Amino acid sequence: MIETALKVLFILLYATFVGFMFMGIIRIVTARIHRRVGPPIYQPILDTIKLLSKESNITHGFIYDFGILYAVGATILAVMFIPLGSIGVLRAYGDLILITFLLEIPMLGIMFAAMSSGNPWAGIGAQRALLTLLAIQVPLGFAVIALAEYYGTFSTYEIVMAQQISGWSIAHFPLLLAAIAYDLVLQAMFGKEPFDIMIAPGEISLGPMVEFGGKHMGLLNIQHAIALFAETLFFSNIFLGGGVVTAFSSPVLNTIAGLLVLLVKQIAVLLVATFMAAIFPRFTIDQAAKFYWKWPTIIAALGAILASL
Amino acid sequence: MVDWRLFDPLIEYARKRSMWIVAFCTGCGGIEMPPLATARYDFERFGIMPNPAPRMADLFLITGYVTPKTLKRIIITYEMQPDPKYVLAHGSCPLNGGIYWDAYNAIKHLDKYIPVDVAIAGCMPRPEAVMDGIQKMMELIETGKADGWKRYRENYEYYRKNQDELFGEGWRERTARMWIPWLMKGNNRGEE
Ligand code: SF4
Numbered sequence: 001m002i003e004t005a006l007k008v009l010f011i012l013l014y015a016t017f018v019g020f021m022f023m024g025i026i027r028i029v030t031a032r033i034h035r036r037v038g039p040p041i042y043q044p045i046l047d048t049i050k051l052l053s054k055e056s057n058i059t060h061g062f063i064y065d066f067g068i069l070y071a072v073g074a075t076i077l078a079v080m081f082i083p084l085g086s087i088g089v090l091r092a093y094g095d096l097i098l099i100t101f102l103l104e105i106p107m108l109g110i111m112f113a114a115m116s117s118g119n120p121w122a123g124i125g126a127q128r129a130l131l132t133l134l135a136i137q138v139p140l141g142f143a144v145i146a147l148a149e150y151y152g153t154f155s156t157y158e159i160v161m162a163q164q165i166s167g168w169s170i171a172h173f174p175l176l177l178a179a180i181a182y183d184l185v186l187q188a189m190f191g192k193e194p195f196d197i198m199i200a201p202g203e204i205s206l207g208p209m210v211e212f213g214g215k216h217m218g219l220l221n222i223q224h225a226i227a228l229f230a231e232t233l234f235f236s237n238i239f240l241g242g243g244v245v246t247a248f249s250s251p252v253l254n255t256i257a258g259l260l261v262l263l264v265k266q267i268a269v270l271l272v273a274t275f276m277a278a279i280f281p282r283f284t285i286d287q288a289a290k291f292y293w294k295w296p297t298i299i300a301a302l303g304a305i306l307a308s309l
Numbered sequence: 310m311v312d313w314r315l316f317d318p319l320i321e322y323a324r325k326r327s328m329w330i331v332a333f334c335t336g337c338g339g340i341e342m343p344p345l346a347t348a349r350y351d352f353e354r355f356g357i358m359p360n361p362a363p364r365m366a367d368l369f370l371i372t373g374y375v376t377p378k379t380l381k382r383i384i385i386t387y388e389m390q391p392d393p394k395y396v397l398a399h400g401s402c403p404l405n406g407g408i409y410w411d412a413y414n415a416i417k418h419l420d421k422y423i424p425v426d427v428a429i430a431g432c433m434p435r436p437e438a439v440m441d442g443i444q445k446m447m448e449l450i451e452t453g454k455a456d457g458w459k460r461y462r463e464n465y466e467y468y469r470k471n472q473d474e475l476f477g478e479g480w481r482e483r484t485a486r487m488w489i490p491w492l493m494k495g496n497n498r499g500e501e
Binding site for chain 1: 319320322323324326327329347348351353354355356360361362364365367390391392393
């Protein structure tokens with residue numbers, strides 16, 4: 001019991017810290033692409049401390065507070081289901097559909113909060129976010145089906161174990177197609193540039209985030225950090241072979257090595273997303289919906305068909 | 310109970326190193342903001358981030374002359390920001406009217422309407438000068454002297470009196486309702 005509680009605490013702290021570092025890495029890499037110096041890597045932590053220490057806070061009622069907590073809670077739950085190397089609390093139950101679903105729940109929480117603020121910009125942002133969420137479901141569904149068809153299981157942990165024997169998922173052609181589609185979907189899940197239509201800084205103020213200030217925004221920052229961690233972790237688990245290392249004799253060393261291997265894979269996923277975000281301008285919402293229902297869907301469907309042959 | 314004063318140095322440091330600017334560009338100084346944010350004078354080094362939403366902002370740059378019409382929006386934006394908030398007036402116009410000293414339609418002393426923490430003279434100031442002002446602001450925040458938001462709370466009657474003198478009582482409601490008759494008329498015309 002106590003061991004499980006310690007594990008939960010460790011995963012939570014690790015995910016938050018690494019997530020904040022990821023946010024810092026995104027900002028630094030974007031700055032370097034623009035030939036700027038950029039902020040220090042721990043900048044998101046300072047931002048969060050500042051936001052949490054604001055002395056006046058506004059609230060627009062119960063749902064406004066609850067939506068944020070709901071988003072944070074759902075993200076934490078998602079992290080618990082994803083196998084983190086050889087550490088994992090609920091990894092035996094973490095099947096693909098559940099995790100994909102849990103990674104989208106936070107968006108709904110943010111939407112609740114944004115809609116209850118009554119700000120018209122937040123309303124427009126929520127509408128765009130829900131349309132994006134709707135559009136990414138199709139390629140996402142095909143990618144999940146391709147994986148399940150290929151490995152014959154929905155369990156994330158078993159997929160990681162199967163990759164230990166048969167090589168990374170992206171080494172197989174049908175799954176490579178699924179991975180490409182999933183990577184395009186990740187861009188929208190991160191809220192990064194070609195598909196950051198729901199936040200759209202400058203276009204619709206800040207979309208759903210426009211009314212959040214002070215402690216609400218601080219909590220959302222934490223949620224964003226954990227979500228970044230969870231999404232990259234899920235991608236590296238199902239497509240890049242996860243982080244199970246059995247090279248050393250002691251289990252502690254194996255665990256640490258597994259975490260490091262995972263970290264490298266997660267950063268690779270993150271960098272691809274950052275590079276894409278830095279060079280592509282934003283789509284309008286109708287273009288994004290059309291795009292997701294066209295190319296990623298075709299690619300992922302092809303992958304699913306090839307995987308089931 | 311945790312004694313939160315223990316964490317005060319950390320909080321002051323975080324406030325100093327992560328000032329978010331609300332992107333409110335008034336007057337000519339708006340043209341001096343993009344160079345500050347881009348590759349040559351990169352202010353993201355200090356954790357400053359331009360932000361379109363007033364709810365998340367800490368630092369309010371008044372970048373030039375302020376007309377009464379803009380001042381209404383400035384006051385509303387200022388009041389929307391959550392509490393440790395700092396105002397940096399930038400250029401000669403917010404200080405004393407600058408070259409618009411005899412204009413009927415420019416505010417001469419911004420400090421009478423919202424509390425200003427740091428002012429930079431110049432028409433218009435170089436980005437280095439703005440950086441200098443930001444540096445000064447950081448110093449003030451660290452020593453706890455950037456207390457414009459406290460002054461606004463404590464002397465609210467004074468600021469409110471000056472605002473009402475300029476715009477007349479109940480200006481918020483009047484500004485909000487300003488377009489309703491016009492819209493109604495437009496609708497009627499559409500129906501005809
Ligand atoms: S100080 Fe000079 S540059 Fe600045 S707003 Fe006034 S006239 Fe324009």
